[in-house]
Amino acid sequence: MQYTTKTISSQAPALQLKSVSKKFNDITAIDNLTLEIKKGEIIGLLGPNGAGKSTLIKTILGLVKPDSGSIKVLEFSVPQDTVLVKQHVGYVPEHSSAYEFLTGIEFLDFAGDIFQMEQEEKKKRINEFLKALNLEGREGDMISSYSGGMKKKILIISALMHKPELLLLDEPLNTLDPKSARIIKNLIQQLSQQNVTTIIATHILEIAEAVCSRIAIMYEGKLLALGTMDELRQQAKMPNSGLEDIFLKLTGTEDVQLLVEELTK
Ligand SMILES: Nc1ncnc2c1ncn2[C@@H]1O[C@H](COP(=O)(O)OP(=O)(O)OP(=O)(O)O)[C@@H](O)[C@H]1O
Ligand SMILES: [Mg+2]
Secondary structure, three states: OOOOOOOOOOOOOOEEEEEEEEEEOOEEEEEEEEEEEOOOOEEEEEOOOOOOHHHHHHHHHOOOOOOEEEEEEOOEEEOOOHHHHHHHEEEEOOOOOOOOOOEHHHHHHHHHHHOOOOHHHHHHHHHHHHHHOOOOOOOOOEHHHOOHHHHHHHHHHHHHOOOOOEEEEEOOOOOOOHHHHHHHHHHHHHHHHOOOEEEEEOOOHHHHHHHOOEEEEEEOOEEEEEEOHHHHHHHHOOOOOOHHHHHHHHOOOOOHHHHHHHHOO
């Protein structure tokens, strides 16, 4: 695709947030969050339900307006350059019931046109993805008739087909079958070699541990931790632990067994 204005410098971080906050009435979804991510990094965004992960992703995209703070995506400022940001970013939303009235291929065609893809390239990319994700032959069916995983695959294709430089993936793998999940995981890692940056919000800790270069843990809108697995182990003072135990300690939910005992009394 052709990028219209502003060229991208390879030195600039992929993402820079300074003191970003967002409240919904009296709920603080993002609390004074500062974060910098380099190009080519794969960041696992973890946090309990309601921690603010999806709000953060939507704020980066310009879909949610922050109350304060500044956001830079590649060379672009949010919200001033939101249109350019959307051209350079691939976004898989957590939920989407939009476009159910289209067929898979109609939706992907439409998405490719929005990204101003060249027609032949668009067709080629769509066909490659449909084949890889086992959707070949189903692209002419209405999205409303797809299974949950099939709908997610269509959203993933629409996020990746225009070769974006930053991927914002909100729980992209939770409904995918193992082979498709493996393809997407490998793809993210391969793209990282080409300097494509990924932020992946997930509750599947094995994915975060296996795929991500750094892990961010959000809790009540704050960034509790951001680092490699080794750095998180140090921060949690748990030198030999896996991500699940570290996550539970940092988010204050170590007393799981006690809770279970209460519930089964
Ligand atoms: N549009 C909205 N209106 C009001 N409150 C909202 C809105 N969007 C998010 N919130 C609130 O902001 C907080 C953060 O929500 P968010 O969806 O970002 O969490 P999350 O970390 O993505 O959670 P999950 O793991 O369940 O997906 C929650 O308390 C939620 O209720
Ligand atoms: Mg969410």
